[in-house]
Amino acid sequence: MQAQTIDVRAAVYRGDADGRTEVETLRLDPPWQGEVRVRVRAAGVCGSDRHVLDGEWQVPLPAVMGHEAAGVIEAVGPGVTHLAVGDHVVIAWHQACQRCGECASGKPWACRYAQSNDSLLPDGTTRWTDRDRSAAYPYLAVGAMSEYIVVPEFAAIRIDSRVPFAVASLIGCSAGTGYGAVVNNGKVLAGESAVVVGAGGVGLSIIAALRLAGATPIVAVDISEQKLAEAERAGATHTVIGGTDLGDRISEITGGGADVAFEAIGRVQTMEQLPGLIRPGGRGVFVGLPPEDQPLMIDGLQLAYDGKTLIGSNYGGLVPARDFPRIARAYLAGSFPVDALISTTIRLDQVDDAFDAMRRGERTRSVIVF
Numbered sequence: 001m002q003a004q005t006i007d008v009r010a011a012v013y014r015g016d017a018d019g020r021t022e023v024e025t026l027r028l029d030p031p032w033q034g035e036v037r038v039r040v041r042a043a044g045v046c047g048s049d050r051h052v053l054d055g056e057w058q059v060p061l062p063a064v065m066g067h068e069a070a071g072v073i074e075a076v077g078p079g080v081t082h083l084a085v086g087d088h089v090v091i092a093w094h095q096a097c098q099r100c101g102e103c104a105s106g107k108p109w110a111c112r113y114a115q116s117n118d119s120l121l122p123d124g125t126t127r128w129t130d131r132d133r134s135a136a137y138p139y140l141a142v143g144a145m146s147e148y149i150v151v152p153e154f155a156a157i158r159i160d161s162r163v164p165f166a167v168a169s170l171i172g173c174s175a176g177t178g179y180g181a182v183v184n185n186g187k188v189l190a191g192e193s194a195v196v197v198g199a200g201g202v203g204l205s206i207i208a209a210l211r212l213a214g215a216t217p218i219v220a221v222d223i224s225e226q227k228l229a230e231a232e233r234a235g236a237t238h239t240v241i242g243g244t245d246l247g248d249r250i251s252e253i254t255g256g257g258a259d260v261a262f263e264a265i266g267r268v269q270t271m272e273q274l275p276g277l278i279r280p281g282g283r284g285v286f287v288g289l290p291p292e293d294q295p296l297m298i299d300g301l302q303l304a305y306d307g308k309t310l311i312g313s314n315y316g317g318l319v320p321a322r323d324f325p326r327i328a329r330a331y332l333a334g335s336f337p338v339d340a341l342i343s344t345t346i347r348l349d350q351v352d353d354a355f356d357a358m359r360r361g362e363r364t365r366s367v368i369v370f
């Protein structure tokens, strides 16, 4: 039977100065050619959404918030071949064009034609309308904080149905990014020493992935004792309170600097500290996203002299169709404890409270369950 346009309840942001969302009823069109409609079962509350609500990043409005989702295929559009109604899927928010040279060479995260950052599907449109029939925009082309969403088939990755939806949703952003930063960007090997600066949702995912990769020691750095305690539970072998003498303390623990270090905050100062935490020949991976127009000051002569490599990580260098099922398998095998990242599960109408908790530096991850 042909799918119809449906009414859906969603957390919508209309530019409110206090960063509040409103649960509204929107209209969602059926999936077009090559698209699927997903009944969302869980959606993570991620720091990128907060950047938008607090006016730090601009997006088209009204915005259907959220980009970290998992659910069940409810309807498929014409030409969909790999997915069927009832499949459990994780949603990828970086929706590459699938045709350019970067996409063809297995680097979808480097695609220059993705329109996800403009809250548009790959064809430059949206399937959403609000009460007066004008367009509404799914944040990062997902709009996860909604009962249903429409995405391209390639952005809905089927995973093992034994993975709980709350866990699966995090694979689509925080857990996936952390895993990818370690495996794809850092290419961390067993026995290598590692430092992670920032133990929020992303940093804890990196720590869990480092343990999976067999890195040792794994040093977590944060300014919060509570976050450092969580870092130990995720697999950190050492914890350090951040500060100006960080390089010396890391050097002591690792015997001259780490093989690989990750910045998972997005602060200019901690990004500039990163080269000083790694040994000559080591790698530094930038995962946190700094504010716009704030360049880094790095000693280029020292960097070249020491032969260090600095790596930018966009969406953890993930190839979702390859990596999401791998991460799901690692979770089911007990070797990548994504559930440890979830501090609270909430209802859709509690999302503003979850953002407030995030603003106060509490909770690693709240997940909306539908």
Ligand code: APR
Pocket (backbone or CB within 6 Å): 046, 047, 048, 177, 197, 198, 199, 200, 201, 202, 203, 221, 222, 223, 224, 227, 242, 243, 264, 265, 266, 267, 270, 287, 288, 289, 290, 361, 364
């Ligand atoms: N030194 C060490 N740790 C710090 C410092 C500092 N100077 N300042 C803040 N932190 C810690 C916080 O205490 C917190 O535990 O950094 C952590 C940041 O975590 P979250 O705010 O939960 O952010 P998260 O969701 O993990 O995202 C981190 O990655 O994907 C990007 O956009 C995202 O830029 C953001 C980054």
Ligand code: ZN
Pocket (backbone or CB within 6 Å): 046, 047, 048, 067, 068, 173, 174
């Ligand atoms: Zn995210």
